[in-house]
Amino acid sequence: MPMTVADLKAFSLRYRVHAECIGVALFAFVAFVGVGVAAKRRLAPVRADQVSVSMVESELSNFRTAFKPEPVGHDVLMALPDSFAISVPRANRVSLAGDLASRAEQVGLRNVRVNFAPPDSSAAPEHPEFFGAPVSVADYGVAVECGGSFAAVLSFVDQLPSSVALQRITAVRDKAGSHFLVMLAVFESAGSAQHG
Amino acid sequence: MSSAKRTFGALVSHDGVCLVEYAVERTGIRVVGEWSESGHSASIGDALERLRGLLSANDVRGGSIALAIDQFGVFHHVMMLPGANDDVLRPVVRREVQRVFGVTDPAFVFTRGGMQERRAPGRADARTAPRQLFVAGASRETVDALASAFPEKRVYVDIATVVPKAIHSLYQASGGGVEPTAVLVCLDGGPHLSFFLDGRLELAIDPPIALEGDRPSPSVIVDQVERGAVYFRQQFRGAEATRLLLATRENEYAELAAAIEQRIGVRVSPLFEGTSSPEAVVAMGAVLEARNEDADALDLYPHPPTIADRAAVLMRGPNLAVSAAVAAAVIAGFWAFSQFTALSTVRRETTALRAAARSSAQAVEPMRQIAERRADFTRQAAFVEQSDAERATLTAALEAIAEEAPVGVHFDSLRVSRSAAGWSGAIDGQTSGATTAQSVRSLETFFNAVRAKPGVSSASLDQFNYPSSGPDTTHAGNQSVGLVFRITFEIARTAAPAAAGTP
Numbered sequence: 001m002p003m004t005v006a007d008l009k010a011f012s013l014r015y016r017v018h019a020e021c022i023g024v025a026l027f028a029f030v031a032f033v034g035v036g037v038a039a040k041r042r043l044a045p046v047r048a049d050q051v052s053v054s055m056v057e058s059e060l061s062n063f064r065t066a067f068k069p070e071p072v073g074h075d076v077l078m079a080l081p082d083s084f085a086i087s088v089p090r091a092n093r094v095s096l097a098g099d100l101a102s103r104a105e106q107v108g109l110r111n112v113r114v115n116f117a118p119p120d121s122s123a124a125p126e127h128p129e130f131f132g133a134p135v136s137v138a139d140y141g142v143a144v145e146c147g148g149s150f151a152a153v154l155s156f157v158d159q160l161p162s163s164v165a166l167q168r169i170t171a172v173r174d175k176a177g178s179h180f181l182v183m184l185a186v187f188e189s190a191g192s193a194q195h196g
Numbered sequence: 197m198s199s200a201k202r203t204f205g206a207l208v209s210h211d212g213v214c215l216v217e218y219a220v221e222r223t224g225i226r227v228v229g230e231w232s233e234s235g236h237s238a239s240i241g242d243a244l245e246r247l248r249g250l251l252s253a254n255d256v257r258g259g260s261i262a263l264a265i266d267q268f269g270v271f272h273h274v275m276m277l278p279g280a281n282d283d284v285l286r287p288v289v290r291r292e293v294q295r296v297f298g299v300t301d302p303a304f305v306f307t308r309g310g311m312q313e314r315r316a317p318g319r320a321d322a323r324t325a326p327r328q329l330f331v332a333g334a335s336r337e338t339v340d341a342l343a344s345a346f347p348e349k350r351v352y353v354d355i356a357t358v359v360p361k362a363i364h365s366l367y368q369a370s371g372g373g374v375e376p377t378a379v380l381v382c383l384d385g386g387p388h389l390s391f392f393l394d395g396r397l398e399l400a401i402d403p404p405i406a407l408e409g410d411r412p413s414p415s416v417i418v419d420q421v422e423r424g425a426v427y428f429r430q431q432f433r434g435a436e437a438t439r440l441l442l443a444t445r446e447n448e449y450a451e452l453a454a455a456i457e458q459r460i461g462v463r464v465s466p467l468f469e470g471t472s473s474p475e476a477v478v479a480m481g482a483v484l485e486a487r488n489e490d491a492d493a494l495d496l497y498p499h500p501p502t503i504a505d506r507a508a509v510l511m512r513g514p515n516l517a518v519s520a521a522v523a524a525a526v527i528a529g530f531w532a533f534s535q536f537t538a539l540s541t542v543r544r545e546t547t548a549l550r551a552a553a554r555s556s557a558q559a560v561e562p563m564r565q566i567a568e569r570r571a572d573f574t575r576q577a578a579f580v581e582q583s584d585a586e587r588a589t590l591t592a593a594l595e596a597i598a599e600e601a602p603v604g605v606h607f608d609s610l611r612v613s614r615s616a617a618g619w620s621g622a623i624d625g626q627t628s629g630a631t632t633a634q635s636v637r638s639l640e641t642f643f644n645a646v647r648a649k650p651g652v653s654s655a656s657l658d659q660f661n662y663p664s665s666g667p668d669t670t671h672a673g674n675q676s677v678g679l680v681f682r683i684t685f686e687i688a689r690t691a692a693p694a695a696a697g698t699p
Contacts, residue, residue, distance in 0.1 A: 011514070015514040018514040018515070018517065018518050021518045021521070021522070022517055022518055022521045025518070025521035025522045025524065025525040026521055026524075026525070028525040028528070028529065029521070029524045029525040029528045032525060032528035032529045032531070032532040033528050033531075033532070035532045035535075035536070036528065036531050036532030036534075036535045036536075039532065039535035039536045039538075039539045040535050042539055043535065043538055043539045043542060046539060046542050046543055046546060047542055049546055050542055050545060050546040050549065053546055053549045053550050053553055054549055056553050057549055057552055057553040057556060060553060060556040060557060060560055061556065063560055063563070063564075063567075064556070064559070064560055064563065067560070067563045067566075067567065069563075069566075070566060084576070084577075084580050086576055086579055086580065086583075120613070120614075122613040122614040122615065123614045123615050123616045124614075125614065128575050128576065128579040129575070130572045130575060130576070131568035131569075131571060131572055132568065132569065132572050150594075150598055150610075151595070151598075154591040154594055154595055155591075157587050157590065157591050158587055158588065158591050160587065162579065162580045162583050162584075165583070165614075166587060166590070166614065167613065167614050168611070168612065168613040168614065169594075169610070169611070169612040169613075170609070170610070170611050170612075171607070171609060171610040171611075172608070172609045173606075173607060173608055173609065
């Protein structure tokens, strides 16, 4: 038989101490459940945090275990020569232009003219990601205009330094001969632009 | 005799205290010793003090005792009520006790005896059938005195029962039987007379108050028995006791038994042989009552409630709701505590782990820098290698395209630009031949060659037209037929590796 409010009232009047005890117990129940639920809710993210910290610790531990120190003097060997540099400081861009002109002339191209130009509209080259000095594509490009043979141009492209990326080759032939335009993107160390 | 677990029975009355020590053996109970102290006790406290004195005199340091209480306001009653639970019967019994004995606030207990179902078999119901109730009661002071009888707790009180119930147990122990039987126990305080019918205790008659103080003579006792027999006959439809079990002093037994047999005409036999006094017999009756496993003992002693009793109280009536609410709160409390404990533990562990990770990170920092330098070196080398491969692929493709141009095909322009997937190229040029067919064939040969180059894809001939300025005289002479064309194509970023088994 369902209990009505009147029944509850009668019960509480008849068994006052019992009713007070029940009230206190129910209040404690609600309070404990509330506190428990709050703790349980906080527990989930704390556990997730613990797992992630534990994974970090585990990775660090694995890293320490797997790491093999370099032999003495190996540091000196672990560097590529300057000709393999894959970025050019903005301050050295004129040197880069000179280097490109020199390389073009060495492969037999004539009337070589090297200019700085806005970045080419074609797709930007992929630049490498490094832990040390981040590398990005410079906000300028290099345009190499020249004349000569197509084979010489291809040879020039083959010998481009790693710090530039080929963006475009345009070859036009007219009655005066063949003219070429080679557009290059430049990789520079990130953060060097403001100093340029 | 200083064993820690000695067992006793005792009769405590106004006129003396009797202590019996017994031993339980495989064949039954054996009386080990009897001690008694005669003399009037002013109160039950005095009587219990004398009992303690007897125990001390016998160097009793521990054990158990079953008490039979006579007088001191202790009363008994036999009722017949329909079967019901204790909660229903208790108020009924209380009112009856108040009415019969005139006690306002009695301490009483009751146990159930035999059932008397007088209804037709079709309507019989063991749950509601009338049952005998043996009621024993006393004043609160008497019960309190009993409770404090052995404050040192070295002697455990098994039971404190009334004399008629002890006699009942003695009767049952003697074999009982359905024969109408009278039991007469002649104590110093007077004769206790009980009548049994069909094995049930139907009538228990206390000594007349007038006899208290003097040991009654055999003739007085016989009168008492005769009056009791008449009352028994009147109350129980002419029932007559045909035998009488007698417990009295040895020196009185023969005379009393002969007088009873002569006056009333019943067979007289001893009630409980092996003891020297009727007081000891009653004491052993208390022992038997305590050891009776077939029925609940009629016990006035206020035993502290057992855990089961306390649990039963908590699970009854409004206490049940309180118990349930408290249990729920306690469970919730434990659960909340466990959650908090877990939270605090995990936090503490996480903090320790984080500190360890921070320490490890500091320790591996030089290693990390070396590892990063190694990784940068590797990436740098890979990038250089990739750039070289990319350029080599492009230049090789363009060189191959240029070499594939047959005689009569000339390029006017070449445009190659970087695309998302590789390189997009477009060649504008002219082809010439002696005839249109030769020109077209030259173009087709070149186009097919371009299309077949490894790494070249999506080659298409976007423009194919005759120049409006007339035949080209520059390359093919005056009679040649010229065509202008545009071929577009895609070159992969790097050459795909040759498939295994490719011819």
